[in-house]
Amino acid sequence: MTGESSLATRGPGVHKPGRTGPAPEQIQAVPLRRPGRWCASAVLVFLLVFLIQGWAANPRMQWETVGEYLFAPAVLEGLRTTLLLTALAMSVGIVGGIVLAIMRMSPNPLLSRLGALYIWVFRGTPLLVQLLFWYFLSAVIPTIGLGIPWGPTFVEFETNALITQLTAAVLGLGLHEAAYMAEIVRAGITSVDEGQPEAAQALGMTRRQTLRRIVLPQALRMIIPPTGNQVISMLKTTSLVFAIAVPELLTSIQGIYSRNFQQVPLLTVACVWYLVATSVLNVGQYYLERRFERGTSRNLPPTMLQRLRKAIPAKAEKAVEQERPS
Amino acid sequence: MKTAESVVRAEGVHKSYGHVEVLKGIDLTVAPGEVMCLVGPSGSGKSTFLRCINHLETINAGRLYVGDQLIGYAERGGRIHEMRDKEIARQRRGIGMVFQRFNLFPHMTALQNVMEAPVQVKKRPKGEVREQARQLLDRVGLADKADSYPSQLSGGQQQRVAIARALAMQPELMLFDEPTSALDPELVGEVLDVMRGLAEAGMTMIVVTHEMGFAREVGDSFVFMDGGVVVESGDPRAVLAAPRHERTQAFLSKVL
């Protein structure tokens, strides 16, 4: 068959103009042929199969070792710590980011300068240094007390007892993250049309109510996609805390291969878990974005399940159609 | 407390942005139930004046009263004091405003838009407010669109929701800033009909508009502004038929 581009018609369609006639025929165009695409795809698939085959069949990959350690208790414990660290650090980062963004946009010059100063310091120094700094805080400030400045102290703690490795890690990661989140939140807030707060205030809402009920919910739609990126990035950045010996995923993995010298299989185990976790986060991000898209577009994008369901019956229908004798 | 015989009273209202004086002494009064049409060329300060009335802008000189309350400032012991955010918000409750670009809250349905202020600001029970909001949407002819988001509505429908939203606070005064200028010609009528209904129900309204037909039929008074001052005012039919001032004549000859 030559690549004809006429409209193929289906059934004994009698063409009748006007609204009272049968439903208009759907256009069933014969697709264009694209030989270049086919060639490129074939070459790529061949290369991919070759690479994966070579990698998978390589005995030095020691896939049994990977399988053996994938669900090892120490690895799972490390994964749990990684997820916990990610959640805690991002919580600190998001709350801190909102506070900093509001500070920076405040009409009070002292507040806005302080916000800018914070962002300058925490964005301008390496995260690793900040982590180590929190970890070694007890060297500078041995005790932390609650009381009146220059007055009596009511309670006093050993810094070492208060700032454990985990708190140092959460503080280090979270406070650093807050500086980045502040810029994301600020961009989100400034993206809201200025007619929105005006309309809210004209209705008698206070500035706080306007921010909470009208501006922030709309800003969230702009804030969520980059925040999703930050979470995924944080998940991997947590591996930096090996420097202060918090037993997260990578630290546990290193602990194991320093004993059995199976570096490559164990690092593969780490990669598998990081990939699983980011995949789960991707799905979560999709649904969160979808939820906040309410009202912005006329049609919500389908959920992943809806997409699946749509794809399956379509195929089934086609199969039935082909079986039917014409 | 004496009852005010005017809903809005402006006495020598001045407003400038930096060195640019936009309002150069506006004097006018709006009586209860009056529909005042505010007309003038672009940049004459119509929007600015409306925004001063509900304190979206702060005036620099003169006095502006809504009812018997000074707007935007508190007068205590012969001195003018700045107002707290809360007090300003309280004053705005009784003044509804409808914007040229609707400014509906896009993340809420039509019904939620209408319910937002009574629930959040007046703290009224949700069930009761929902009932009232449905009635208001019915009144503007949108009972069947209660659960639609603004993006799913036409411009005319959005503007009618915006009117219902302002009415939900049961204001004594409604401000309209060119409510039909952003609409396709065939949608203008449906919004003007709602406004005509409001006027007939006795609402006090200040309407900035270029719809001279509406001014003639519905307006009780007509104010022509140019360059930050009131040039001419009077009965709409009289002014439109025979404008006395030459600036009014020049403007009206262009829009009529």
Ligand SMILES: Nc1ncnc2c1ncn2[C@@H]1O[C@H](COP(=O)(O)OP(=O)(O)OP(=O)(O)O)[C@@H](O)[C@H]1O
């Ligand atoms: N925030 C501002 N800063 C400086 N100048 C302003 C500001 N807002 C308005 N102006 C100026 O004030 C003048 C009056 O503006 P206003 O919006 O009140 O005019 P208008 O009569 O409503 O015009 P239009 O019919 O185009 O809406 C204009 O010259 C405008 O440039």
Ligand SMILES: [Mg+2]
């Ligand atoms: Mg204007």
